[in-house]
Amino acid sequence: MLTITDVSRRSGVASSALRFYEERGLIVSERAGSGHRRYPRSVLRRIAFIVFAQRIGLTLEEIGVELAKLPADRVPSRRDWSRLSGEWAKRIDERIAELQRLRSGLTECIGCGCLSIDRCSLANPADVAGRKGPGPRYWLG
Amino acid sequence: MLTITDVSRRSGVASSALRFYEERGLIVSERAGSGHRRYPRSVLRRIAFIVFAQRIGLTLEEIGVELAKLPADRVPSRRDWSRLSGEWAKRIDERIAELQRLRSGLTECIGCGCLSIDRCSLANPADVAGRKGPGPRYWLG
DNA sequence: CTACAAGTTCAAGTTAACTTGAAGTCAAGC
DNA sequence: GCTTGACTTCAAGTTAACTTGAACTTGTAG
DSSP: OBOHHHHHHHHOOOHHHHHHHHHTTSSOOEEOTTSOEEBOTHHHHHHHHHHHHHHHTOOHHHHHHHHHTSOSSSOOOHHHHHHHTHHHHHHHHHHHHHHHHHHHIIIIIITTTOOOTTTOTTTOHHHHOOOOSSSOOOTTO | OBOHHHHHHHHOOOHHHHHHHHHTTSSOOEEOTTSOEEBOTHHHHHHHHHHHHHHHTOOHHHHHHHHHTSOSSSOOOHHHHHHHTHHHHHHHHHHHHHHHHHHHIIIIIIHHTOOOTTTOTTTOHHHHOOOOSSSOOOTTO
């Protein structure tokens, strides 16, 4: 069993973040008699999954939903993990496609001087500026 | 000259956001006798540039720095606009490369079950979890 | 036994990019 | 002249994902 500092060091995720993930139900811990957290090794894989999913652009809430799909009664298998990743590939591909569109826009559209709200489909904010509710806009959605 | 509602409608950016951009020095407005904002048409292009840059992943602060490079004494030319985009292409390419790495990780790494903090370079949070200071982490940096 | 590092909880702070609300001014139509 | 809608400023709220600080307890090395 690992202490919170062990897990933090091995995962690169701060202890405060680990407590936060636990509060959010993304990971769990047992407790030593003292009340200190003790983690099984398997938590490292779970954390790796969380960090990985974050890089892809999922929110912690979405990640929580995905993780909840893992079987609670047994150690997750390869198959369990990989099933979760189905939707993600699509998401990555979409974002890559958008970035590639933006990249051409950079040379073709700004470069040619046509960056115009009226005529340029790439720059037209009406296409992209749709609000996603209050608060900051996220580029990854 | 356009009113703030005109500009909002034509750009897809909310009036409140336009006032916010002005407060941050990203755009400027003249005032009618009444105190109401009046914008020249050229502001639309500037806003298009801001929205475009946001999609690429620049912060408003970075965008402000870029916009400050435009000549104040004359209407910016094609060349002026395109000069700004130099650094950006690199940034887009880097993010695309990362997403492509993540995408292979999705099938190769999670798929094969090797998603391990110890051995998997793709999932190793120590490589990617470096903090960027307090507050939320941004995946786009 | 005494430091002192490491752990705990809980509340409050941080950041970006805005939005929302309050309280008041201005302009246009009837 | 009155209502209605667009506009103004300024302060405070929102969201995600954490971090920081206070106040306190536990574990360990000497």
